[in-house]
Amino acid sequence: MTENTDQQKKLPAAVEGFVMHWGNLGSQWGVNRSVAQIHALLYLSEKPITAEEIAETLGIARSNVSNSLRELTGWNLIRRVPVFGDRRDHFVAETDLWEMATRIAAGRKEREIDPAIAALRACAAEAEEDPAVGAVARRRLGAMLDFTQTMEGWYAQMLHVPHGTLAKLIKLGSRIVRFLPAKPEG
Structure with a gap:
């Protein structure tokens, strides 16, 4: 995110912190920072958001938002959703x-x-x-x-x-080893 301007919407501190952190993590994982920030914003949003609202909230160029939305859509992490009475595209993130x-x-x-x-x-x-x-x-x-x-x-x-079974398997961690047959000493 860039610094706040008069036109930029103010996010709650926790949301802004997450958006900033997710953007930093994204860049460490080889994902464009803006893409990761947009994903974070959509993930925490309680309602569908337009590209214009994203650009205004994050203080990034509308063209950058469009490219980032296209990339996130390609990864199947977000989708367009219709909003009754509004012809603009609105976006939501996968939350599972x-x-x-x-x-x-x-x-x-x-x-x-x-x-x-x-x-x-x-x-x-x-x-x-x-x-x-x-x-x-x-x-x-x-x-x-x-x-x-x-x-x-x-x-x-x-x-x-x-997913539920996988979560249990992950939570077992190294304790799963006790369920495997003992390896003969050799």
């Missing part, structure tokens, strides 16, 4: 945290993990065919590919676990 996390994970997987696996497969296959690639490099490429594919498989399985 599990759904939000699932959508973000799916988007990141598609943009980051899937290309990484494709590249690792290609590199590992090329390394197997190239006698100039040493055994250590081939083994490490294979290990990285195996690890990444294992994590992708785990992610795919977790998508089908009901």
Whole structure:
């Protein structure tokens, strides 16, 4: 957010703090600060908000708001909703945290993990065919590919676990280990 102007709406301190913090976190996660701030504002909003209201509240350019709304819509984190008697587009955020996390994970997987696996497969296959690639490099490429594919498989399985069950699993933390068969000492 930029500094307050006469035209900028004043947010409650807790809301402004969250919007600012979420914007900072977003930039650390590789998300444009304005995108993250808009998401935070919509997430805390009790009613649908127009792009104009977002621009006015956050003190950012209307064009930046439009681009950010398009990005958030692409991530399926917000949606347009009609408001009776108003022809303007209004926006609301997904407020179910599990759904939000699932959508973000799916988007990141598609943009980051899937290309990484494709590249690792290609590199590992090329390394197997190239006698100039040493055994250590081939083994490490294979290990990285195996690890990444294992994590992708785990992610795919977790998508089908009901949110309530997944929450219980997460809360168990390392205590889940006691339910696994003992590994023989060797």
